[in-house]
Amino acid sequence: MSDQSPTPAESSYSYLGPAGTFTEAALKQVPDAAGKTWHAVNNVAEALADVVSGRSTAAMIAMENSVDGGVSATQDALANVPGLRIIGEYLVPVNFVLVARPGTTLADVRTVNAHPVAYAQCGTWLNETLPGHGHIPASSNVAAAAALLNDSHADAAIAPPGITEHYPLEVLAEDIGDNGNAVTRFVLVSRSRAIPAPTGADKTSLIVELPDDVSGSLLGMLEQFSTRGVNLSLIQSRPIGDSLGRYRFIIDADGHIADERMADALLGLRRFSPNVIFLGSYPRADKQTIEFTSRYDDAIFIEARQWLRGLLDPNHTAG
């Protein structure tokens, strides 16, 4: 037997590739990922499977877009794959160019290769400039462009602006997104049980189901937050999938599980809901300190608990 302790496995990261995607730009924002092994994969499910199998320590996945909304593949995967935790969030400004093989002009373009989320964000420009065009879906923005040089039947592709640094393609049009200020929010997901320390500018992500056949249960769920002064920055429903009319809610709440008001809201949710998934507490990408009224300070919750303990303690006189 060796007398040396084993070296901890080097961390590695999975992301939607190939190189040059917005997802890669998000991963470049993670200081710990620099110089480590990066695995380019084809979709969110593959990235999360890498984390589950241990091939990667963490995966960067797109969560929501300021124009197109939540990425349903991500939301559903986080609800269905147990044991995953979000450990960070990253924002990437997204704008798009239309590229084609050299020699192609806009008038030649009949079909466009594009990732569905990118395609949805360029609808106005595409419908005005290329009415009647066809859409061929691609697994990523860079895969859409790369395919033009391989087997794609498309005439053009929607891609990130830096694409011509990676592939010998020509830009037919720039800035074709519906909103020039579009931003995509990415999350870094791991299997680690360690929760990033509170910073005062944190977010807690949850997935919550409602009790069946209880009228007003959505309001009841929201009250768990409002009565503890916890603000929500995202609430979105997704079908659970087992029958029509059954939904789960994807929630981002301002604050950290170590904050008393958040912990108390989680206790309330756990009592109320048949299924609460804690996806993690982590620093907000925008670093904005969470504002809340002093009525919900940690000290107020702690004092109330001590008061209750005092009432139950026969040797306690004060209070």
Ligand SMILES: O=C(O)C(=O)Cc1ccccc1
């Ligand atoms: O990361 C990429 O480049 C992708 O293909 C996913 C995507 C699609 C549209 C906006 C942001 C991310």
